[in-house]
Amino acid sequence: MSTIVIDPITRLEGHLKVEVTLDSNNVVTAAHVSGTLYRDFENMLINRVPKDAAFLTQRICGVCPVSHAIASAKAVEKAAGFSPNLQAILLRNLVQSSNYIASNILHFYHLALMDYVKGPQMSPWTPGYSQDYRFSQADNDALVNNYVAALSIRRKAQEMGAIFGGKLPHVANIVPGGITANPTSTDITNFRTYLNQIQSFITNTYQADVNKLAAAYGDYYNVGKGYSNLISFGVFDTTTSGNPLFPAGTVSNSVISTFNEANIKEFVKYSWYSSPSGQAPASGTTSPSYGKAGAYTWLKAPRYNNVPYEAGSLARVWISGDYRNGISVMDRHKARYVETAKLATNMQTWLNQITPGASAFTNLGTPASGSGAGLTEAPRGALGHWVSVASSKISKYQIITPTCWNASPADDSGNPGPIEKALIGTAVANSAQPIELLRIIHSFDPCTGCSVHVMSPEGVEMSKFIVQPIGG
């Protein structure tokens, strides 16, 4: 028996460590995934103006800020009893989907691909592993060329999103009430010019490169399968009454079920918190306890019906019916492509529905009191914000992020988190170069900045107004 520690896991957002135990055949028998950065967003939001949360929560994650802004704005709008108009919904969709495209392309080419391809022989692409690189020199060179081309495409996707969002990362104008952009016909034309170029890259280059990877590494359709339980909160409303492009739902044993927020609980037996375990997000409490015996992470363990679920592109396209080939490392990459292509197509439709000069913003003022939930999907999966307002200030704020689901530790029943489960059973050919483990972890596109962001003041009992974390 031996162990492998990888700390840091690089090529992701945030701070992540993985430790696995191997048997005498170098097969993983146990895995611990640890989030090693802890922030404090929920407490910071208390006593602030509700609309400011859309700006502050974007700073949880520089890779998926738009989804946080939208979740926050939706939560405050619910508290105020307001629904944005169609122009607002479509403009938000266009900014959020620009962010999705930038994120999915960044993930495939710049975060994941170097697990299969040798980069230029200089920093930051060296040092690296030499284990199991299968591409011919010609294919390798072609993929490196596309890595470079993709740098420009993901940048342009951010520029496209900024046309309506003001700037990226961290948009300037998605707030409760809608979005303050007031597009001209020139803005719409500029957006379409970007979209056409990006869509061409997606259908011609991204698709071919994902298929090339799948052809060379077909065995990865059988690696990193995990629980095969999938969850999505739904995203990209297409009308004022909802009708999301990617619907909410869950998948277990290949059966699709309706999603019910009430089935979520969070467990902390293996997390650095001394607060009670098994609480519903809305009523949970959190007391940090770094170094707690047996615990190994700042992430909590959210569970749905007490079972671990995987979130992300694969969950979305499975539930929407766009991709149901399987659940594995390679299926996650294919699913991200399918989603990206579908988004680009639908963006053309949404763009056609934008009315130049029409307002997408209603000045809501500040609700005096109320509470609301804002559910959406970040590129990495299910995202929820819950806000309570009292005396026109935030009295409670809670967030559940995608990587909470995927990179969670074991729950109180001992069920490992989804990434941990996906690692178990994997054979490591060379324990000095555990490339198989990196490939599995990267296929989930973890984002730990998102996943750990809450705490209570040390030694202070959480009052009913202090937020609790879900954050995990």
Add this chain to the structure above:
Amino acid sequence: MKISRRDFLKWSIAAAAALKMNLDTDRMNTVLAAETDPPVIWLQGAGCSGCTVSTLNVTNPTTIDNVLLNKISMKYNSTIMTSAGETAIQALENAANQYKGQFILVIEGAIPSGTKNTYCIIGELNGTEITMEGALLKYGPMAKYVVAAGTCASFGGVPAASPNNTGCKSVKALLSGKTTNPIVNLPACPVHPTVLIQTLLDLILTGIPTLDSNSRPTKYYSQYIHSTCPRRDANDASAPGKYGCYEHLGCMGVYCNAHCVNTKWNNGVNWCIQSNYPCIGCAKPGFPTNPLNIPQ
């Protein structure tokens, strides 16, 4: 006499300036990304990687592929580097030791400090966890230049906002007086890619730029946004979403020194006020205020 390429470039710039010659600035910016060059080590603390993502968006002075392939030797940045785990941390150690007194240390994010320093662990060396605070205190004094990229590293920013239960501090708060050269602050949330990349090239080619009392290059931070805002003389807007000046709605451009009017964002396609919302002062010391927009 043998002179390095960098010495030659510096001499060329000085000579050209003396002769009032126009230089091909892109050529002058090309500072041998060769492995022998003084490298950049980029560490991320309590932040969101938004400054790294923003840096990938650079177009001026050049695009990121050209930066990484031809201009800057990026020895460590956990978001983009290939190596992981011990291999990565060893690369960090090797670069810092080999280029001691020569490398540029870029810090992204604030730093959980003191008894809270275990709230940010950046990796392990020989089985021992390295806190972000420990890394800053170790590598900061070894660097030739220390650059705080973004508002979190410059002033504490969002992670240090009240009640700051994580003990987050700025680079300067922890490292002041311990560095070879003055710390350079490049605030904004995120850092503007042109400001960051051009400052790194300026440091390599010409040394420390002129800094203001907040350690910001005067080149980018000498003016309030409001003082050159294209909407300064427009009528007051009745609400966000309407065209006009937002000063009476608490636009923080009145108090925020930054470059946004000139640089805009994302290759110049837009910026916050142009998108019809008041500036939230994201480059200001004290960001994020409560409320973000403070009407006078």
